[in-house]
Amino acid sequence: MAQLIGGLGTSHIPAIGGAIHKGLQQDPYWAPFFNGYPPVQQWLAQQKPDVVVMFYNDHGLNFFLDKMPTFAVGAAPQYHNADEGWGIPTLPPFQGEVDLSWQIINHLVDKEFDVTTCQEMLVDHACTLPLKLFWPEGDCPVTVVPVCINTVQFPLPKASRVYAFGKAVGEAIQAWDSSKKVAVVASGGLSHQLEGERAGHINKKFDLQFMESLVSNPEWATQFSVHELVEKTGTQGVELLMWLAMRAALTTAGSGVRKVHSNYHIPISNTATGLIALETVA
Numbered sequence: 001m002a003q004l005i006g007g008l009g010t011s012h013i014p015a016i017g018g019a020i021h022k023g024l025q026q027d028p029y030w031a032p033f034f035n036g037y038p039p040v041q042q043w044l045a046q047q048k049p050d051v052v053v054m055f056y057n058d059h060g061l062n063f064f065l066d067k068m069p070t071f072a073v074g075a076a077p078q079y080h081n082a083d084e085g086w087g088i089p090t091l092p093p094f095q096g097e098v099d100l101s102w103q104i105i106n107h108l109v110d111k112e113f114d115v116t117t118c119q120e121m122l123v124d125h126a127c128t129l130p131l132k133l134f135w136p137e138g139d140c141p142v143t144v145v146p147v148c149i150n151t152v153q154f155p156l157p158k159a160s161r162v163y164a165f166g167k168a169v170g171e172a173i174q175a176w177d178s179s180k181k182v183a184v185v186a187s188g189g190l191s192h193q194l195e196g197e198r199a200g201h202i203n204k205k206f207d208l209q210f211m212e213s214l215v216s217n218p219e220w221a222t223q224f225s226v227h228e229l230v231e232k233t234g235t236q237g238v239e240l241l242m243w244l245a246m247r248a249a250l251t252t253a254g255s256g257v258r259k260v261h262s263n264y265h266i267p268i269s270n271t272a273t274g275l276i277a278l279e280t281v282a
């Protein structure tokens with residue numbers, strides 16, 4: 001059976017792609033952000049996962065406001081990145097893991113999550129930047145199963161529903177008949193709001209409490225409604241639902257998690273940036 005080795009969470013601000021392209025990692029503005037990643041890169045170099053299941057939200061590249069699935073799973077042999085208008089250079093295509101995609105889709109539908117299946121799918125900065133942050137050198141060494149959760153257009157799925165969804169994805173990974181090592185990644189958040197009267201809204205207290213809850217009390221955030229999460233973390237801060245899905249997937253792997261590393265820095269662009277790496281404990 002496949003081995004679920006752990007989970008990672010990271011913010012995904014498009015400007016990160018520009019900073020990587022320009023080599024600004026040690027610039028004073030960027031260093032507190034980028035310096036969070038080497039311990040996680042080292043852990044990944046030791047663990048050597050073969051596959052990443054990526055929880056993220058598409059921002060209008062593959063799904064636009066006219067067609068917005070709540071949950072969508074990629075089942076393509078390759079995923080192309082395309083220009084989304086942020087001025088970040090596009091990356092070469094990412095390799096899919098079609099067998100695991102269908103394993104996850106079949107299990108989710110069996111568990112009454114009626115997902116959209118995507119045999120062609122463009123991936124935006126939210127899918128590509130975590131992979132570049134975790135494996136900055138050379139070609140991406142893992143295959144990918146992109147899993148989209150709508151946090152862009154209301155109605156959004158409830159935190160408790162996202163938690164159950166993540167758990168079902170974890171069960172599917174555990175039951176996958178493969179000798180491969182799998183890591184789950186959450187892309188998004190933490191608190192931020194890009195538009196309107198509260199543009200620039202950041203809630204450090206909530207973000208840190210949320211990150212801590214992922215280690216010790218994973219269901220903590222399911223007590224909040226989506227509107228409460230938006231109120232606390234901003235209209236885009238609700239992307240932290242991805243982290244909840246990631247953590248829920250890990251509950252299927254054993255008795256708990258060990259925190260490998262975390263980082264929190266305010267702000268990059270208008271956003272509070274977070275990073276976490278959790279290892280499953282058998």
Ligand code: DHB
Nearest residue numbers: 012013014236269270271
């Ligand atoms: C920013 C953050 C996001 O999550 C995003 O998808 C786009 C932009 C930002 O802070 O600039």
Ligand code: FE
Nearest residue numbers: 126188236239
């Ligand atoms: Fe985003």
